Amino acid sequence: MAHHTAFVPRTRRPGVHRAWMTALAAFLTIVAAAAFAAMPGLLTEPLHTEYAWSRTTIAAAASVNMVVYGLVAPFAAALMDRFGVRRVALAALAAVVAGAALTTAMTEAWQLTLYWGLLIGAGAGSLGMTFAATVARHWFVERRGLVIGALTGASAFGQLVFLPALAWVTDHQGWRPALVTLALTAGAVAVLVALVLRDHPADLGQRPYGARDFVPRPRTDRGAARRTAAVLYSAVRTRPFWLLAGTFAVCGATTNGILWTHFVPAARDEGMTVTTAAALVSTVGVFSLVGTVLSGWLTDRWDPRALLALYFAARGVLLAPLPVLLGPDAGAATVTFVVVFGLLDVATVPPTILLCGRIFGADGAIVFGWVNAVHQVGAGAMAVFGGLVRDVTGGYGAVWLVAAALCGFAALLALRLPGAGR
Template sequence: MTRETASQHRPTPVLFHRAWAIALIACLTIVAAAAFAAMPGILIDPLHTEYQWSRGSISVAASVNMILYGVIAPFAAALMDRFGIRRIALVALSTIVAGALLTTVMTEVWQLTLYWGVLIGAGTGSLSMTFAATIAGHWFVKRRGLVIGALTGSSAFGQLVFLPALAWIVDHQGWRPALVTLSLTAGTMIVLIALVLRDHPADVGQRPYGATSFVAKPRTDEGAARRTVGVLYRSVRSRGFWLLAGAFAVCGATTNGIMWTHFVPAAQDEGMAVTAAASLVSMIGVFALVGTVLSGWLTDRFDPRLLLVGYYAGRGLLLAGLPALLGPDAGAAIVSWVVVFGLLDVATVPPTILLCRRVFGADGAIVFGWVNAVHQVGAGAMAAFGGFTRDATGDYGPVWLLAAALCGVAAVAAFRVGRTEEESGDGPESRTDAPSESAGA
């Protein structure tokens, strides 16, 4: 249960709304956390060479990381409601730093799974798209779709900022200095969060951006774990949840699962240098930021279901054609592919978040956390499948074709979201408690 309590503050007139400073700190935090998601793709070959571990066993650690990243997210959203965004963000970043530093002294493959898979997976999962959704939900009424797009796009931007430099460090200094660099970055964000981030506009006596009246800080009486599980229990009885979750699982499988984990080693198989391959992945991050911000703008104005259909269909066509484009050189064809794929890469997030909120009302952020958990299960499954397929066949070709086919399935599922509820009278249009997103446009 969530009930409103009287605030100890009154709104004060300001020239600059603090919501934008909060959004900036959240963006930098997501950038720092997202940099860790880019590392498995450039760690596979160095770890395979140094320890003689199979690519499949290394991919298992990446898979555990992705799955836990998703599973922890809905609990993190509820914990942020209960204990505050700032506290949970500080704990999450501290966990990430500990996992990264421990990874540098590991000697067994199970330690990679524990340190990278469990600790870093839990930490980065707490600072994922549910973190973005919670920040946007607390601090913004207007421009919510745009802010969600910018924050979720900053995840790909984090890979843009760090990946080429990390690839250079790995190539010239080794993989351990690269992890130390990331640890220092996360440590810097711990300081900034402690100084700047606040949980709710009421904490500083302001209204959410675009609100016409003061909004008291909600107080959550229900335990975080109980609420999270309760929301899951209620939402899984909706067909809309499974359509959203199934489509988003394909999103995870075709981005984190293969692109971020296996694109670099797949390009290396074709003779491309690791720095060139990493630069292509970073270019995806550049255009993912542009595409996600644009998608957030479009989501404020058009049917998010139709946007998802277009995104998944386009991604499927691109993945089907990728095997023919990979080669030793980063020519115009593969660069053009990277640009278009980047525009579609994280564009699915804003319409998915807004559909969760439209269908499930005030529980939308936690529902999206569970949908994102399924996203990461899809990512983890494809990461492991890609590694074992490469070990067994010596080729990534079947992985790209399977991913393309799954995108077609996701496009169909996205088109059905909401339609089944409308037909049965249980959809967002029939709910009186579902907030209107158009107010945020």
């Protein structure tokens, strides 16, 4: 691939490297977009009460959001290479602001699917893990695993920051003011992106952090969609892609699909208040940030395949006894669950991103985008499954057990992944 840049490299003055400012701006952008992922669990009961929609219908809209989130990600990665990270991020933030505003005025279930499922799903999906991978790839040579861990942890951190406040607003003021709060936050972050975020170090005449030589900005083909589809066509013909996709589908099913979507309703079924349940999910977010940064550090030092197997096996052990742990109060066992689950929640992302890069080379970010799309398909399927089980059986017990079994299967898949050189 040819390279070009219109900038002349210059000697960087002493001080904080611009890569860290860029990473901070990306972190806050992901935080704002991720806050929307906290809402489905809070919206289920208010929408069921106000509109008499079934939980399956509401979960279906959340499922569309998750699937669109995943499907748009690989195209977003290619568009970032073509048009720049900043432009794509601004367009994505505009989409989530519009989706949140329109959701407050909806009257029919199909509008929830359109506004929340499509608009917010597309916007948030453009600012997820492939966004994190692209920023880290452009700006960092050293500490890349650590930065990937921090940026992917920003997703859980966004839910941590907003979830307790959103739960309180929803409980005391209603669900519409909560969505307005999210829309205003995303708008404010858009201003930060316009002012701070830059596409590539070469745009400023700088080297990536840790690079010994100047790295010119790569020239990309104009057909972003065509390139994305071509990468998929090539990747799906390989065994490693399906192993990675299989493990990540289970990851999505057992995090976004069940915990982030159904934990609050399940806890409320057992007599727990929505504020307490939201605080527990928020605690998962606290430790998700710690866990993913730690996982990024470990990924720089250990075999990522072994780490994935360990993470999934431990997650399955945690999920299996959850039906007997939930009750009206948050006891020591429940708190222990959310702390340890939080450490494992997003820990799978750094080793998966690193494996995509090692196995698929320069196309690694786009391949990860497609792997992440399968992650979201798994999440969406489990979200609908959970809602259906609740409507049919009146409880969520079977859902947690199925999730635990899937984690055991994913651990076996991870061990079958091929080795790849650094």
